[in-house]
Amino acid sequence: MHGSAVVLPAVLAVSSRLGRSDAEARCAFVAGVETAYALGEAMTNVTYVDGWWTTGLFGAVGAAAGAARALRLDPAGCAVAIAHAALLAAGYRAVLGTAAKPLGCGHAARLGVEAAGLAAARLDGRLDVIEHPRGFAAVRGCVLLDIAPPRIGRSLCATEWRLLSPGVARKLFPACSAVQAAGEALRDLMRAHALAATDIISIDCGAPRLVVESLVFDKPQSVSQAQFSLQAALTCIALFGDLSVHHLEAEAWRAPEAQDLMARITLRPEPDAFDPDAASESATLRIMLRDGTCLARYNPVATGMPARPMEERDLLAKFAACTLPALGDVRSREVGARVLRGNGNSADLLRLLVGS
Template identity: 40%
Template sequence: MTQPPRQRLAGYAAARLGAWAAGFDAATDAPAGVREAARRALVDVVGCALAGSRHPTTLAVADHARAHLGGGRCSMAGGAPAGPLAAAMVNATAAHVLDFDDTCFEGVAHISAVVWPAVQAAAETAAATGGDLLSAFIAGAEAEAALGRSLGRGLYDRGWWNTALLGAVGAAAGAARALRLDAGRTTAAIALALAFAGGQRSVLGTTAKPAGCGLAARAGLEAALLARSGIEAPVDALEEPRGFAALANGGHHDPAGFDGLGARFALIDPGFAFKAYPACSAAQAVIEATLMLRIAHGLRPDAVAAVRCEVTPLVVASLTFDRPETPTEAQFSLPYAVARALVDGRFDTASLAPDALADATVRRLMPAIGMTASEALAQSPADLVDHPEAAIVTIDTHDGCHLRQAVPAATGMPANPMPDETLDAKFRANAAPAIGRSPAEALLGRLRGIDGLAQAAGLLTEGEAA
């Protein structure tokens, strides 16, 4: 492929992202609020990775990675060290396997679960500091969000799973920053990731989804490592007539999406959504509304005649399993989420155990739970930003009551932020079973003070239980 004329290189997306990411330093280039938002994202994603570290899917990916990707000294959540590509792949799988990790609606992607594992492995490979890791994480997250802005919502609507498709690019940008690559090599890393990125929404509800998150983190890190070794890629990989935008998005891309780099940060505008429940983000408001009704009215499952859920079109597009047969399908099932919440008065990791899916009361309730799309819940551009997964739940009881609860934005959504104490409690609940209560508390302290860590390699391993 013929490269574009040299004088035009700086205008291409890969070059713009590469020049910005390579020069980014969180200590001087990010406002305090952005740095704090990044620390919160790291608290959440590391806790999710520890919670998912013993999941059968994670263990299967770990066995594969150790067998085929070589050994090394990079940290793996809840496990023995491994090579950088293996560590990135396994940590990303673990971070996403419970679907408990954050979501960014700028691109509709789980950004942290792909970017952090790649950045962590790269930072350890480069003997980087905690401050370097924070800078690299922000650089990767913001590069991915800017790409999402440029491509627009149509990408997701076409059937692409943006967590992998865009995530590999964010991971490449972040890993390149952690490896301290210059602008030219960072551009090459981003271009490589653009040239080979992929991911379909057909994986939702299967173990390919968390494994695909791992593949995206590995691909982004590998692109950065290849770029460091001198491998080149077309700098116009986004814009070329046979490139990313043409093939994945009908040719649409808006260069203005990159204009705010370094001035507008997606970490705070619109912000990342943190989940209170281990299920698709589209189920969060529905679960919260159901639990609110159950508590307020002392509802028992046998009192429920029917449940009607009015939701946004994005929720309908995401929750596609009416009668889930596996835990991964249950994470994308509105009837299961509502029934489980009604029966237990909670929705947590135990709600996804195989025996929980077989619960006779839950199975009896699910056919009585319906979902309809309401355009009124997402009428304006502001609604799409602030309330993209709003829900109204109405429960009809056998004695003739009609109980209604609206939740425009679930707890943890940017419009309804999760308080620090709630986020820390979520971290403790996720991390302590994997590494012990005291080590989890120490790790939380390191995450909250990551800027001061002398070595990023000490983040996961210092003080962990044997």
Template identity: 40%
Template structure:
């Protein structure tokens, strides 16, 4: 029987289809709106990575990278230069250390924290330009999101940490693109990356989480380097009875999700959520609801007797610390996040400190906050789609009033995007932790013209200037 023209060939293994698409992608193929989102991802990730380079996890990763990996020309944000694997490892840890990096609902993946550092290292090592960097970021992001979508979000709900799981695919695709691998070799890289991938959500709230992102970045880059040197891997690693779909995804795999590579861009749909607050995105909707209610009713923290937050199960599963003792635990605490908003009107990097955690006033407010997971949240298909990490918040005032607010999507999500000014302010505020306000301003200006850059080492040099401090201490 003859296959009609234009019919997708699902007999071709998934990783070969991804490899062929990555190898064939050209800058001219990327629509302007997609390129704009990719640039935003690069800028935002570099900003949060600069702030995260001085964190405990960022410093640890850089120290281990210097001890482990070969020297080379790729800069570490925390100082020094290594080969592409070492730089990808250290800089990915920095990018995810503060949990301030972006997210996509295509697989519940923090895609940019892995893809952007891998692209910076691989493109720089290959002597690429700013335009090459952007193209490789698009290749890696779309590859990992498409595969994540093909196996569905059930992987995340089962306990796999999808950033580590799929990030290595994105990093392999990035490096394959930067190194100019053909479709077969790019598929070998993705296949090898998949064969060794993994990550558990049990690590949330600890330094292991950003280090798993770092490991994904380094493993993906290494997979591409091995493929470039002739490593061959069976391309059926997704579909094989002993492979990825059966072992990790309980046989959930829709090959049609790969048909739209280069047609439907995941960077636009479902898009990228950019964080306004440096904590797990699961807390943001409740924070916004409380913040808005307090502003509208002109309430102070002292006016509020109790806050009850009804949330989807995934939010409760992510935010497991009701009395956080460390900054890492605070990033996964709805109670801390809402109390911070009540007391300070917002939550910034400066609030993730020992001083804030020890504040007895904040501790008292935490005691007024309750979180309830609603098992029926996803029974309504529209609500599950429109408010995957939403919140229904009821505030009880000391005067006896009860006010309820439903927030389906937080500020910074695709439904409520940040303005250009908010994006710029976030970048400059984060980058200033490492390179000072003037350095942050200069770097932001250069990044706006990224595609005109022909000297990436010169641009990246701006990211590794004066001393980086520990963001767990309030800046002077």
């Protein structure tokens, strides 16, 4: 699930309105994402596999917890905020490849803010909504695992905090996480062998179930669909050496030469070739070249995933590239540096973001 994409906007909205410091906003963010991740862990990956969109479900609950913390509600108030969000949260994986997915992130964040507001107004909700026989877990066919919250005190155990273990995934490319390992493998092969797209006859990608189920658009018709298309991603990387927001906005995969290459890229399941836990979004590429050479590369974990952290400079470059169209070059760098410093007021950050 994409915890930060939902929890951070909710926390930032409340914190900036109330003039909270970065430190307090950061505490609220941690509270929110840890709540979302603990709930997801308790309900297991079965929730996602069965077709539920976990970012909308767990994210809304986390957004409520984070917003409640930013409002400085007491524990009882935070519990009520969580209850309101859990009673109303929804989402199905049918959103993938549509504008409903980013809109759904915004909806879940808004729901979290509203749930915290309802709790602040002392409107009650069912505190047993998660485990109720007709509640959050049961209607989704889940048996809840017993998950302990992190201990808070002078001695913090890193393994108890999901933000630290397993940690947060960051993406090399602005597309579905299922694209990342295959995209990086192709980029590295292109660089290592000084290849051009015209050298390639075909690309075959074997991948585990999660990748195949996520990348469902072999002939994308929109930017949203292209972000869930292995063919579009690998074509851009083969043609331009990268997949960026610019390539998505320009719909580079629609060009005739791109369409020709896309038709020669296949994605097929290899369910027995990968560890479903350690390498759930891995990929094996096999590239047939015009000179008869066949190149192969297995990428178990893409750079940016918790097992292979991204360098700070690469993270800042990715941030700048993604925010450049909205913020411009100067402000995108200012915002990136400001977020890393984290020593001011949330309202100042919001003003910098919106340019006022």
